[in-house]
Amino acid sequence: MEVYISEDAFWGLLVSAIEVYKKECFGFLIGYRDANNVFIIEHALSFQSARRYNTGVIENKRSVRRIKKFLSNIPPLTLVGDFHSHAGWGDLKGVPTPSNTDIHEMEPNTIYVIIEVNDKRKAVPWNYNDDGTLSGTTENSLPTFLTL
Numbered sequence: 001m002e003v004y005i006s007e008d009a010f011w012g013l014l015v016s017a018i019e020v021y022k023k024e025c026f027g028f029l030i031g032y033r034d035a036n037n038v039f040i041i042e043h044a045l046s047f048q049s050a051r052r053y054n055t056g057v058i059e060n061k062r063s064v065r066r067i068k069k070f071l072s073n074i075p076p077l078t079l080v081g082d083f084h085s086h087a088g089w090g091d092l093k094g095v096p097t098p099s100n101t102d103i104h105e106m107e108p109n110t111i112y113v114i115i116e117v118n119d120k121r122k123a124v125p126w127n128y129n130d131d132g133t134l135s136g137t138t139e140n141s142l143p144t145f146l147t148l
């Protein structure tokens with residue numbers, strides 16, 4: 001599955017993850033599928049009423065339903081997926097792999113972006129990695145993006 005993340009969505013993802021680090025962020029991916037079946041993510045919207053923890057995030061189910069209903073009706077854009085972060089906490093390093101809960105909640109034809117955020121140990125320029133992830137340092141952190 002090919003996914004294109006717009007600059008606007010990229011900044012939305014990055015700022016959401018950094019804002020609540022060392023807790024996890026959660027939000028929605030808005031976009032569409034083009035004629036070549038490529039997912040285009042135009043916007044990444046942070047979900048404000050999520051309860052955030054170091055090791056997870058719990059969304060308000062009623063709010064999620066309301067947002068999904070609204071976003072399913074603004075053609076040509078639609079809800080194409082969601083994103084959340086895994087934050088390094090204590091001695092635990094955040095990992096950009098889906099947890100069992102993540103996998104259990106995944107639906108077909110949906111994009112999931114997981115952003116791993118850890119403390120910055122050295123400056124790393126933004127680049128794609130061999131495993132298909134994208135990472136680079138900010139002032140204090142090292143976020144890595146995994147798109148599923």
Ligand SMILES: [Zn+2]
Nearest residue numbers: 084098099102
């Ligand atoms: Zn997760």
